[in-house]
Structures are given as structure tokens and as C-alpha cells.
Amino acid sequence: MQKLIFETERLIIREVENADLDSLFAICGNDELMKYTDNGAISKELTKKWIEVSINNYATKGYGMSAVIYKANMEFIxxxxxxxxxxxxxxxxxxxxxxxxxxxxxxxxxxxxxLWFGFETIKLKTIFTSIDPNNLASKKILLKLGFTELYTKDGEFGNPTIYYEKSSL
Structure with missing residues (x-):
């Protein structure tokens, strides 16, 4: 059963489930979409494992990686x-x-x-994020959302990464 996390004007954010494997892999296995992630595109097997980890995170922490559904056509986007x-x-x-x-x-x-969910529902004090220095679209989004650039260093997979943080009010 799909569990709603929250909705926005145009989106439904819900817990990811095993039935999302093909839709999630269409994103995670796509070289162009994953070119700015530290580890790049991943296999269908690793995508399946990520869903399993996420399901466990919901059960043990109450949050994790979530599916984004576009309300206009109900597609996993x-x-x-x-x-x-x-x-x-x-x-x-x-x-x-x-x-x-x-x-x-x-x-x-x-x-x-x-971010609102993290600060208000989960009660996190700080939320971090990291991006590839060449991902100018994400940089623009993060600055618009009030993130502060902290530093640049090599990420988990050895690629240059810019780290940002945002603290709750």
C-alpha cells in the first residue's frame, strides 16, 4: 500500500515501493540524469537494493528516499x-x-x-546536500532555498563535490 508523505500543488511525494523498480531505474540507470551524482548511473540490481534500504528506513526512521508523482498524469517522475x-x-x-x-x-x-518536512516533522536541526560543481541548475535551486555553501572536496566516489547546509529557523 502506498503511503503518502506529503503533497505540493503539483506533486505527490510518497514512500517508494518495490513496484517502482522500473520507473526508478529509468532515472537511476540513465547516464544523462545521473551524470552529476557522485557515483553516476547505477544498475537495476543496485536500484532494487536502494528501494529495499528505503523501505527499511521508513520502518526504522520514518523517512528515506521517496517517489515523486506528477499529479497531472499520475506518473512517477x-x-x-x-x-x-x-x-x-x-x-x-x-x-x-x-x-x-x-x-x-x-x-x-x-x-x-x-526541507519543511525535515525541519518540522522530523525535527532535524540541519540538512546538508552536495552537488557536482558543474551542476549549475542544482546550485541555483539550493541558493534559492537558502542553503549556504560550506566547502568543496572529493565525494565518496572520488569526484569533486560542493557541500551545502541549511539550518532550521
């Missing part, structure tokens, strides 16, 4: 969530959406609501 990051030893905002949905402010919409 991406993922977002709060996940534990070894790099910052804390929780990190993650997100990605299918290319045909770029440029519509959907990422800003879902990320802003995920």
Missing part, C-alpha cells in the same frame, strides 16, 4: 528524500527528476517541501 550521508555524518537532501520535467520549477517545489 523522480525521487527526493532525506538520507544519511557518511560524507557529512548527517542527513542530506537528495533529488532527481526526469528530463522532460526540467525547467518547470518542480525540483524547487519538491525540495522546499522536503
Amino acid at each position: 523522480g525521487y527526493c528524500g532525506l538520507v544519511y550521508s557518511k560524507d557529512v555524518n548527517d542527513y542530506e537532501l537528495i533529488y532527481a527528476i526526469r528530463k522532460e520535467y526540467w525547467g518547470q520549477q518542480l525540483t524547487t517545489e519538491m525540495a522546499a517541501q522536503m
